[in-house]
Amino acid sequence: MNNANPINISHIDHVDPGGTRERVRTAIITGSSRGIGAAVVRLLGESGYQVCVNYRSNKSAAIKVVADLEKLGANTIAIQADVSDEADVVRLFKTVDKELGELTALVNNAAIVLPQTRVENMDAARINRMLATNVTSSFLCCREAVRRMSYKHGGNGGSIVNVSSAAARIGSAGEYVDYAASKGAIDTLTRGLALEVADEGIRVNCVRPGFIHTDMHADGGEPSRVDRLAETIPLGRGGTPEEVANAIRWLLSEEASYATGSFIDLAGGR
Numbered sequence: 161m162n163n164a165n166p167i168n169i170s171h172i173d174h175v176d177p178g179g180t181r182e183r184v185r186t187a188i189i190t191g192s193s194r195g196i197g198a199a200v201v202r203l204l205g206e207s208g209y210q211v212c213v214n215y216r217s218n219k220s221a222a223i224k225v226v227a228d229l230e231k232l233g234a235n236t237i238a239i240q241a242d243v244s245d246e247a248d249v250v251r252l253f254k255t256v257d258k259e260l261g262e263l264t265a266l267v268n269n270a271a272i273v274l275p276q277t278r279v280e281n282m283d284a285a286r287i288n289r290m291l292a293t294n295v296t297s298s299f300l301c302c303r304e305a306v307r308r309m310s311y312k313h314g315g316n317g318g319s320i321v322n323v324s325s326a327a328a329r330i331g332s333a334g335e336y337v338d339y340a341a342s343k344g345a346i347d348t349l350t351r352g353l354a355l356e357v358a359d360e361g362i363r364v365n366c367v368r369p370g371f372i373h374t375d376m377h378a379d380g381g382e383p384s385r386v387d388r389l390a391e392t393i394p395l396g397r398g399g400t401p402e403e404v405a406n407a408i409r410w411l412l413s414e415e416a417s418y419a420t421g422s423f424i425d426l427a428g429g430r
């Protein structure tokens with residue numbers, strides 16, 4: 161796989177299996193080489209979507225996700241793009257236009273945490289990196305999706321799901337308030353954009369996962385964070401990427417046709 165070019169494993173188009181819709185469903189899932197994003201890709205592939213796997217640097221993980229999709233016969237491409245970079249985002253969407261065709265779904269999933277610390281220790285470089293990766297990226301991807309999906313721009317509608325976090329409610333004191341604040345911004349983006357495009361054929365919704373078993377916690381410096389916090393979670397355990405992916409799939413689907421500006425909390429009751 162070349163970083164500059166997408167890999168395209170198969171070219172089998174999948175239409176809605178029930179035959180109720182004629183549009184081929186095509187989704188971009190940002191940050192889908194690992195964790196929750198990879199689980200979303202797998203579920204959407206199983207559901208007949210064409211999918212674009214996006215990753216920042218872990219090419220081998222992206223190749224593995226694409227290989228899994230190949231087994232399902234799903235039409236899949238993987239594109240390296242740093243979604244905090246505007247030129248990369250534009251290239252990502254243009255490549256999907258060319259390789260997969262009309263975009264019908266976007267999942268803004270890519271995000272980072274940085275090593276746990278208190279606000280008094282954060283410098284501007286850290287804060288700006290956090291906001292560029294977790295917030296600017298989602299604005300840019302929403303912009304590109306709206307330009308393609310909105311009736312106002314000649315599009316045929318679509319669905320966007322943003323991945324926020326329970327941290328937006330909890331605040332992540334002593335761990336990463338910068339991350340929690342970035343997710344607060346995602347909640348506001350969800351509500352505002354949902355209202356902005358409600359009569360243009362686009363639904364915008366959000367999931368707020370809590371404590372999910374992924375690699376992300378190692379990036380914060382505490383790989384076993386979810387296990388440490390398990391006793392504070394009413395359901396008594398961390399969640400799985402698949403438990404979050406199921407909610408995202410539902411929000412994207414026609415089954416959620418009356419939901420926009422909505423939030424699903426997936427935090428085991430916390």
Ligand SMILES: NC(=O)c1ccc[n+]([C@@H]2O[C@H](COP(=O)([O-])OP(=O)(O)OC[C@H]3O[C@@H](n4cnc5c(N)ncnc54)[C@H](OP(=O)(O)O)[C@@H]3O)[C@@H](O)[C@H]2O)c1
Nearest residue numbers: 191193194195196216217218242243271325369372374376
């Ligand atoms: N895990 C949790 O407990 C939890 C809880 C609440 C919310 N969430 C949210 O759920 C989402 C997914 O989290 P996760 O735990 O699955 O994360 P993860 O396992 O750390 O995976 C992060 C993914 O994002 C990609 N990525 C990171 N920065 C990127 C960038 N600048 N451009 C493009 N891709 C980028 C990574 O690509 P590479 O593989 O190339 O590095 C990877 O595919 C995030 O929005 C996160 O905030 C997670």
